[in-house]
Amino acid sequence: xxxxxxxxxxxxxxxxxxxxxxxxxxxxxxxxxxxxxxxxxxxxxxxxxxxxxxxxxxxxxxxxxxxxxxxxxxxxxxxxxxxxxxxxxxxxxxxxxxxxxxxxxxxxxxxxxxxxxxxxxxxxxxxxxxxxxxxxxxxxxxxxxxxxxxxxxxxxxxxxxxxxxxxxxxxxxxxxxxxxxxxxxxxxxxxxxxxxxxxxxxxxxxxxxxxxxxxxxxxxx
Ligand SMILES: C[S@@+](CC[C@H](N)C(=O)[O-])C[C@H]1O[C@@H](n2cnc3c(N)ncnc32)[C@H](O)[C@@H]1O
Numbered sequence: 001x002x003x004x005x006x007x008x009x010x011x012x013x014x015x016x017x018x019x020x021x022x023x024x025x026x027x028x029x030x031x032x033x034x035x036x037x038x039x040x041x042x043x044x045x046x047x048x049x050x051x052x053x054x055x056x057x058x059x060x061x062x063x064x065x066x067x068x069x070x071x072x073x074x075x076x077x078x079x080x081x082x083x084x085x086x087x088x089x090x091x092x093x094x095x096x097x098x099x100x101x102x103x104x105x106x107x108x109x110x111x112x113x114x115x116x117x118x119x120x121x122x123x124x125x126x127x128x129x130x131x132x133x134x135x136x137x138x139x140x141x142x143x144x145x146x147x148x149x150x151x152x153x154x155x156x157x158x159x160x161x162x163x164x165x166x167x168x169x170x171x172x173x174x175x176x177x178x179x180x181x182x183x184x185x186x187x188x189x190x191x192x193x194x195x196x197x198x199x200x201x202x203x204x205x206x207x208x209x210x211x212x213x214x215x216x217x218x219x220x221x
Contacts, residue, residue: 034178037122038066038089041144041197042174042190046073048215049118049142049199052168055079058116058139061109063100064129065091067179070118084108089179101125101132111137120144120176127158130200134162140203147196164210165203172217173197 046069058079062070065083068091074081075093084096084103096108109115117138121129126145133141147169149155173193182189199215 034180036086037124038179039120039123039176040067040179040182040189041069041120041176043069043073044218045120045144045170045174045197045199046070046118048170049144049168049201050074050077052199052213052215053140053142053166053201055116055118055140055142058114059109061115061117061138062119063103063108063117063133064119064121065089065095066120067091067182068093068095070120074118082108101128105136114139116140116142118142127155130158130162130202134202134206138204140165140201142199142201144197145200147198150198150200162202162206163208164200165206165208166199166201166211166213168199168201169212169214170197170199171214 050073055074060071060074060079060081062068062081062083063085065071065085066089068083071081071083071091071093082094082096083091084098084100085091086097086099088095088097096103098107105111115138117133117136117140119129119133119142121143123146126143126149130141130143133143150159150167173195174197175190175193176195177185177189
């Protein structure tokens with residue numbers, strides 16, 4: 001276990017030749033799929049969640065923290081935040097290196113304390129992540145997910161069993177570059193998103209009708 005504290009994510013440098021639309025480079029036809037699905041959401045996605053959902057008085061835990069966009073964003077808003085990930089992707093803050101699906105949560109949070117899980121999970125494991133998170137005593141579980149995740153025969157049982165309290169549709173498509181590409185591409189990596197995303201939020205007790213909202217587009221793309 002590797003536990004550290006503090007620090008914003010490093011700024012990106014050494015920009016080399018950049019494509020007109022970096023997002024096109026993220027298609028599987030061009031690149032191998034990122035190892036462990038390490039695709040990084042732009043910070044504004046997390047800011048929009050933090051603006052829309054009251055997570056006050058909750059320790060924020062991202063169990064797939066990667067480079068730490070989510071815990072960094074919440075720490076900047078004076079939340080306590082921790083991250084864990086199956087591998088060290090460079091998050092400098094308080095972190096644990098572990099598979100979320102087999103991790104003892106007591107290594108990261110005090111299960112009897114107030115905590116919420118906020119995560120952009122590995123896409124191919126999203127439902128397993130959701131079910132695992134929902135089985136923990138988190139006050140809220142907030143998951144950034146492709147909009148198409150909502151409409152599926154396979155997920156009908158998940159949403160019937162665990163109705164979300166909120167679905168927040170991102171009116172602007174975020175670009176999610178592979179983590180390994182960001183240093184090379186800099187902020188341009190976060191331009192030109194091609195896929196629709198939403199935040200799916202579950203709130204205890206799980207007995208309320210789902211509130212559907214649209215988050216405004218960002219001023220910049
Ligand atoms: C979509 S990325 C999240 C990116 C992150 N928000 C960031 O700022 O870099 C998914 C992350 O899940 C991690 N991951 C994949 N399988 C995992 C598992 N079983 N348990 C924990 N983390 C896992 C990957 O290493 C990757 O960092």
